[in-house]
Amino acid sequence: MTARVLIVDDHATMRMGFRTILEASGLTVVGEAATGAEAVDAAASLRPDVICMDVQMPDLDGIEATRRILAAAGDHPPRVVIVTTFDRDDYLFEALDAGASGFLLKNAGPEELVSAVRVVAAGDALLAPEVTRRVIERFARPTGPDVDPGLTEREREVLRLLAQALSNSEIATRLFIGEATVKTHVSNVLAKLGARDRVAAVVYAHRHGLA
Structure with missing residues (x-):
């Protein structure tokens, strides 16, 4: 692009x-x-x-x-x-x-x-x-649970894999789903967390014990 x-x-x-x-x-x-x-x-x-x-x-x-x-x-x-x-x-x-x-x-x-x-x-x-x-x-120390962001179990799985710095294609392979489906889950996770991008989602996951 x-x-x-x-x-x-x-x-x-x-x-x-x-x-x-x-x-x-x-x-x-x-x-x-x-x-x-x-x-x-x-x-x-x-x-x-x-x-x-x-x-x-x-x-x-x-x-x-x-x-x-x-x-x-x-x-x-x-x-x-x-x-x-x-x-x-x-x-x-x-x-x-x-x-x-x-x-x-x-x-x-x-x-x-x-x-x-x-x-x-x-x-x-x-x-x-x-x-x-x-x-x-060093910086994303767990702060304990926050208000439940309403993630589904699959979205929590995707977030945990995001926190491991996996790409969409790697997440798709790990979960045996299509990459387009992963993109949809990632978009939903970001929206529910109010995260501007994957980096913010990763920090959120570590701070709240979801990683």
Whole structure:
């Protein structure tokens, strides 16, 4: 699928590298920004589908920029993929709380960057495998049961598998059902939990003992 991408990084060479990789894969780079403040302005004027967002930048960091962009975006917010050098759980979880839909370390391969952009552009969410378990285990501590969200038993099964970072096709294989059926269950789970995406659903599952 095609997607309109905004690249945010304070290093020009990194922005150039990202642009080359994404455009070679058929994605459209609509703009670049070197600071968080520039990113906020560019997101408002360019209305990208996906933003590849660095964390540590002058003027305004990527986490706060993400929070401001999504707060101002209205009904059609962009999807934000945090792409960072810093393998720090606090950065990653704060970005999750700010509304980011993807997390990737800069040592990821070009194909992983392209995949991350396509995944979040399609309305899904992505966590780099090397950070998923640490982030969830450290920050998504169980808080006990919440108000029953009304999940069916099958939806609870799907949520438990989501919490294991399984894809829709892997869930379909595990449950012996079609992938289209899995997509329907995932949509129902997100709606009942009031979760914006799979990442939020995974955190909910761990916090409330459903994982």
